[in-house]
Amino acid sequence: MTPQDIASRIVRYGELQPCKTAFIDAHTPGSDQKENFTIIGGGVSESPDQHVHISIPHGFNIGAAGQPPRCRNSLHDHHTAEAFFVLSGRWRFFWGRWGTAGEVVLEEGDIFNIPTGIFRGFENIGTDYGMIMAILGGDDAGGGVMWAPQVIEDAADHGLVLGEDGKLYDTKRQQSLPEGVKPMPLMSDEELAKRPEPTTAEVLPNHVARYWDMVALADKTPCKVIGETGLLKDRPGFEVDFITRGSAREDRHSHDRPSVLMPVRGHWRVDWEGGSATLAPGDTMSVPEDLAHSAVPSMTGEAALYHIVGTEDPAGPSWTGS
Template identity: 85%
Template sequence: MTPQDMESRIVRYGDLQPCKTAFIDAHTPGSDQKENFTIIGGGVSESPDQHVHITIPHGFNIGAAGQPPKCRNSLHDHRTAEAFFVLSGRWRFFWGRYGDAGEVVLEKGDIFNIPTGVFRGFENIGSDYGMIMAILGGDDAGGGVMWAPQVIEDAADHGLVLAETGKLYDTKKGEALPGDVGPMPLMEADELAKRGEPTTAQVLPNHVARYWDMVALSDRSPAKVIGETGILRDKPGFEVNFITRGSASERAGSFAHPSVLMPVTGHWKVTWDGGSATLAPGDTMSVPEGMAHTVLPSMTGEAAIYQIVGTADPAGLTWQG
């Protein structure tokens, strides 16, 4: 594959195109400054304004959320897996029906694999603009977002109405639901009762991996972070590996499914038959299935990169309580 072909599969951090109207809480105070990015796949945006950088199906989606300090993402759930790692900033994740069942604070490089069946939200508690990168299971990302009822009610008070079709309408702009389309119904009591309320102690051992722990575990070989035999054991339709300078190999490798490379620290040179490219933190590179390639640090200093590989597994863990 030529360098030109591969360049079309690389999204540079500086080229990311944000959407500020992606979700129902785009007008809600406290959530109205967030930016949503859809990097690979269709994503779960409810806005036609959302730009998709790479539309090639991978069996999973890659996205990102950028938020200034004190900005939060409202409580929601997905039908497929959702995993986040922190690219920059300091983030508080919280969960439960009202967001008070438990919480965890993540720093740069930390990763959180959130099971389905639990309402979750997050906020930037750092002092600067921060970015978290997201991996969503499935090509259609589970068909969208399921919001906690109070989120839909709060949004309506600020002019945004979500249709049952998943499309947003802004009443402040004079938009209204079509006559044959109803509003998104609030989740019924029986569905709400199925949502998990795990404590922080229940979540931390099995769903959160810390950057420096992964650095230690990957000193000689890549650490499998998410997978059937991973630090976080799950089969969400993708596996996540963590590679550092000590575990990077000059031996070329390939996968049966598409994979994605996402540096956290340092610069990484990806080489294949026909070309090479250098990635920096915040860049995202899609590697075609079957293409042999090497991934090596290109400069001295700290270096770590996430590698996401598609699998044929289903949606992943649902919280069992």
């Protein structure tokens, strides 16, 4: 496979195309400056403005959120798994019906595997524009987003209405619900009462992995971060490995399905028969199935890389208290 063939499967950080109207809170003060990116797969955007960089099915989606300081992503849930790692900045994640059940602060390189069934939100609490990368289970990413009722109500006050068809209608653009399409119904009190409210102490041990802990664990061999035998034991429809300079190998290997390489530190050279490419932090590379390849740091200094591959597992169990 030639470098030209692979070029269409590499999304460079500097070439990411943002959508500023992706979700229902796009006009809500405090959330109206965020940018959403759909890198691999259709994503869960509610807007036709969203640009999909790579549409090849992988069994999971890759997306990203970029936000200036103090910009917030509102409380929501997915039908499938959602995991985030911090590419840049400092981020506070919070969860629960009102976002007050628990919270955790993530630094660059940290990863958070969030179970379904829990409303979650996040905000950039750093001093500069920050970026978090998202892995969503399933090719269809669960068919959309479920919003906390107050998010839908606040959005309507600022001109955005979510239809029961899962599409956004913007009254600021003179849009209205089509005939026969009703507004997305709010969750009932009975439905909301069934949702768990885990504390920070309950969530952190089995759902958050810290960058420097993974660096230590990946000194000789790759660290399995998310997977049945992973540091965060889960079967969300994908596996995530963490690789450093010490655990990278020149030997080539392949997978029977597409895999994804996402550097968080350093520059990485990816080699395959017929070509090579160099990836920098923020770049995303989709490696074709059955393509023998290797990935090693191409420069001295700190180097770390996330590797994602889909599995046959259901894409995201609900919170079970572990």
